Amino acid sequence: NAGVTQTPKFQVLKTGQSMTLQCAQDMNHEYMSWYRQDPGMGLRLIHYSVGAGITDQGEVPNGYNVSRSTTEDFPLRLLSAAPSQTSVYFCASSYAGWGDTEAFFGQGTRLTVV
Amino acid sequence: GNSVTQMEGPVTLSEEAFLTINCTYTATGYPSLFWYVQYPGEGLQLLLKATKADDKGSNKGFEATYRKETTSFHLEKGSVQVSDSAVYFCALTPPYGGSQGNLIFGKGTKLSVKP
Numbered sequence: 001n002a003g004v005t006q007t008p009k010f011q012v013l014k015t016g017q018s019m020t021l022q023c024a025q026d027m028n029h030e031y032m033s034w035y036r037q038d039p040g041m042g043l044r045l046i047h048y049s050v051g052a053g054i055t056d057q058g059e060v061p062n063g064y065n066v067s068r069s070t071t072e073d074f075p076l077r078l079l080s081a082a083p084s085q086t087s088v089y090f091c092a093s094s095y096a097g098w099g100d101t102e103a104f105f106g107q108g109t110r111l112t113v114v
Numbered sequence: 115g116n117s118v119t120q121m122e123g124p125v126t127l128s129e130e131a132f133l134t135i136n137c138t139y140t141a142t143g144y145p146s147l148f149w150y151v152q153y154p155g156e157g158l159q160l161l162l163k164a165t166k167a168d169d170k171g172s173n174k175g176f177e178a179t180y181r182k183e184t185t186s187f188h189l190e191k192g193s194v195q196v197s198d199s200a201v202y203f204c205a206l207t208p209p210y211g212g213s214q215g216n217l218i219f220g221k222g223t224k225l226s227v228k229p
Contacts, residue, residue: 103160107156108157
């Protein structure tokens with residue numbers, strides 16, 4: 001059981017470049033989320049999805065796009081990278097986004113924008 | 115709205131010392147409460163949880179009690195080990211779905227345990 005798989009683990013981008021962070025889960029979870037982790041800020045929600053074809057913005061959505069064409073995959077796109085997007089990105093999935101359901105996290109993608 | 119406040123770190127303890135990490139929350143209704151732990155270089159993983167008032171979550175020697183009257187969920191361990199060195203996050207989920215679904219995290223507390 002692989003759980004939540006994120007790729008790549010490390011990435012360096014130049015300002016203005018675009019890229020897609022991949023996230024896949026094999027637990028048939030409806031809820032998937034993307035967070036960014038910055039020192040002193042904890043984890044902040046970027047975008048989330050409550051099921052295939054349904055996405056919504058979180059606390060810090062600007063500069064990021066998402067789509068959810070299948071239950072398993074939830075890619076995060078940076079359209080034009082900026083140094084302010086240097087961060088560690090975590091994808092998470094859960095059976096539901098409320099109540100006592102446990103969230104499962106990927107190992108993260110460390111992104112540096114120069 | 116919903117929010118979580120936890121004590122600022124870093125916290126440095128000697129092995130076998132007693133640990134308390136304070137966490138308080140603001141929420142509508144009765145949220146579920148969690149402690150997640152992040153070991154160096156890894157993603158977050160669930161440490162323990164509690165879903166209603168006066169519930170006690172426990173795991174790996176850690177405990178936390180859901181206190182509705184003080185809106186708190188403090189993490190405790192009687193004797194920490196070097197292997198407990200990690201970042202600890204307090205979090206909540208609302209009791210219902212909707213636009214406020216998903217985990218809401220505190221800022222995290224880094225714990226370092228010295229031998």
